[in-house]
Amino acid sequence: MTRNQSVAVGANERLAGWWRHHQFLFAQTPRDLIRKPIASMLTWLVIAIALTLPTLFYVGIKGLTGLTDGWHAGAQMSLFLQTDVSDERALALSEELLARPEIASARYIAPDQGLAEFRQQSGLEALLDNLDSNPLPGVIELTPQRDQLDFGEGLQMTFSALPEVARVQLDLAWLERLGEMLVFAQKLVWLLSALLSLAVLLVVGNTIRMSIEQRRDEILVVKVVGGTDAFVRRPFLHMGAWYGLIGGIFACVMVQICLAVLAPSLASIAQSYGVTLTALSLSIGESLFIIFASIVVSLVGSRLAVARHIRDIEPS
Amino acid sequence: MIEFDQVSKRYHGGHEALKNVTFRLDQGEMAFVTGHSGAGKSTMLRLMMAIEQPTAGQVRVNHRIINRMPRRQVPFFRRELGIVHQNHELLPEKTVFENIALPLQIAGMSPRDIDNRVRAALDKVGLLDKIKYYPVMLSGGEQQRIGIARAVVNKPKIILADEPTGNLDPALSRDIMDLFRQFNRVGTTVLVVSHDLGLVARMPYRVLTLKQGQLKRVPV
Numbered sequence: 001m002t003r004n005q006s007v008a009v010g011a012n013e014r015l016a017g018w019w020r021h022h023q024f025l026f027a028q029t030p031r032d033l034i035r036k037p038i039a040s041m042l043t044w045l046v047i048a049i050a051l052t053l054p055t056l057f058y059v060g061i062k063g064l065t066g067l068t069d070g071w072h073a074g075a076q077m078s079l080f081l082q083t084d085v086s087d088e089r090a091l092a093l094s095e096e097l098l099a100r101p102e103i104a105s106a107r108y109i110a111p112d113q114g115l116a117e118f119r120q121q122s123g124l125e126a127l128l129d130n131l132d133s134n135p136l137p138g139v140i141e142l143t144p145q146r147d148q149l150d151f152g153e154g155l156q157m158t159f160s161a162l163p164e165v166a167r168v169q170l171d172l173a174w175l176e177r178l179g180e181m182l183v184f185a186q187k188l189v190w191l192l193s194a195l196l197s198l199a200v201l202l203v204v205g206n207t208i209r210m211s212i213e214q215r216r217d218e219i220l221v222v223k224v225v226g227g228t229d230a231f232v233r234r235p236f237l238h239m240g241a242w243y244g245l246i247g248g249i250f251a252c253v254m255v256q257i258c259l260a261v262l263a264p265s266l267a268s269i270a271q272s273y274g275v276t277l278t279a280l281s282l283s284i285g286e287s288l289f290i291i292f293a294s295i296v297v298s299l300v301g302s303r304l305a306v307a308r309h310i311r312d313i314e315p316s
Numbered sequence: 317m318i319e320f321d322q323v324s325k326r327y328h329g330g331h332e333a334l335k336n337v338t339f340r341l342d343q344g345e346m347a348f349v350t351g352h353s354g355a356g357k358s359t360m361l362r363l364m365m366a367i368e369q370p371t372a373g374q375v376r377v378n379h380r381i382i383n384r385m386p387r388r389q390v391p392f393f394r395r396e397l398g399i400v401h402q403n404h405e406l407l408p409e410k411t412v413f414e415n416i417a418l419p420l421q422i423a424g425m426s427p428r429d430i431d432n433r434v435r436a437a438l439d440k441v442g443l444l445d446k447i448k449y450y451p452v453m454l455s456g457g458e459q460q461r462i463g464i465a466r467a468v469v470n471k472p473k474i475i476l477a478d479e480p481t482g483n484l485d486p487a488l489s490r491d492i493m494d495l496f497r498q499f500n501r502v503g504t505t506v507l508v509v510s511h512d513l514g515l516v517a518r519m520p521y522r523v524l525t526l527k528q529g530q531l532k533r534v535p536v
Contacts, residue, residue, distance in 0.1 A: 017424010085342065221405050224365070225419040225466070226395035313366050
């Protein structure tokens with residue numbers, strides 16, 4: 001009998017054995033975890049909290065980004081006309097402007113109409129009644145095409161040069177600033193996610209390391225009766241995957257609870273600014289992504305822990 | 317089956333545990349290794365199990381040379397051995413069935429085959445009715461028999477036993493030895509390490525005596 005004959009179990013048989021062990025562990029590992037409920041629960045909660053934080057930030061930024069997009073789309077440019085421009089000329093001009101490809105709508109507000117609107121909105125009727133003449137100029141309000149969100153200073157210059165136009169007002173600078181802050185916040189979320197993923201990795205790695213220490217005797221026996229390193233590693237990798245799976249699910253639940261708690265007050269703040277908040281929730285796809293990422297990170301943590309510690313445990 | 321050819325083992329620090337040991341155990345043979353503690357019995361076993369490698373000479377077990385065996389081949393080599401420990405090394409949180417099933421699970425056997433084999437092994441050591449027990453619920457002699465069942469469940473060609481009766485009274489020790497003789501009678505090579513000279517002397521088998529790392533007497 002040569003070495004090869006005795007070692008060469010068929011490849012199929014080995015694959016079957018590999019699969020049987022996975023099947024066995026799939027049933028066994030949850031039982032092992034439930035047998036130590038407090039330790040398992042603590043690990044799951046730590047993972048969940050670590051994942052909840054960046055996810056909440058992410059959802060918040062997603063909501064704000066939606067808002068600024070809405071404002072950009074609704075951004076307006078106001079052309080204040082010279083006082084000597086007649087209503088007819090102004091209407092003709094607004095028609096001309098509407099013909100431009102960048103412009104989605106143009107609305108002329110005559111001085112009288114403007115005064116009426118102002119009277120209605122400002123509540124300064126008594127004061128306005130004391131005026132001899134209407135001080136307001138005619139205004140053309142322009143909204144850009146949806147794909148033309150950047151109304152642009154070029155356009156502003158062009159319109160300023162028109163003889164009928166006294167002044168062009170484009171108040172988007174603060175929006176741009178908000179946009180920049182959001183980009184910064186997004187980077188912060190990525191950084192936070194990376195750091196807290198590292199935390200998950202370390203927590204799972206450490207938990208697995210302790211679990212390896214606890215099962216030291218078992219590992220020794222397994223090695224003496226011919227268990228390969230892969231066989232010894234497998235239960236711990238399964239354990240890591242379960243930590244990730246349950247921790248990820250807990251994180252999604254936590255995020256939903258936090259959003260449910262925050263949503264009413266956020267909605268009322270938003271309403272006071274005259275905007276409706278949408279998309280302040282975690283979609284199913286995003287939830288699945290979080291669970292998947294949690295599993296992957298936990299698996300990496302377990303793999304690093306087993307690589308580091310299982311080789312050291314050898315029968316003597 | 318087991319062959320030591322001028323084997324020496326020197327540990328870091330200079331302690332020479334085995335000095336120029338040569339012997340040969342044929343297939344189907346049964347033999348004892350005795351000696352005081354520190355005489356090199358454990359080292360000899362560790363070499364045979366590929367836990368350690370000799371500093372000089374050559375160790376062959378089951379037609380395989382232990383010297384410089386690649387690390388990844390060691391598990392597969394060990395599956396061909398049945399190893400019985402002095403303190404039986406059963407896992408306390410696993411049942412008798414799970415303990416005995418372990419080598420078969422490692423070998424990737426199907427659950428049905430595992431069930432059959434475990435029952436057969438338990439039947440051989442006379443403890444089939446204890447299949448669902450945990451080791452702590454069993455007596456010392458029963459635990460040792462479970463340990464033997466785990467060693468033989470994979471139908472090894474070689475059984476290596478390290479002081480298998482070390483913690484047992486004489487009557488139980490005889491029972492355990494009878495078990496080994498049964499396995500030997502069906503062709504398994506058996507090597508038992510024991511310092512129980514009285515027990516060894518009553519058995520009709522070859523005795524290898526180690527003294528300070530050297531083999532004293534090799535009756536043919």
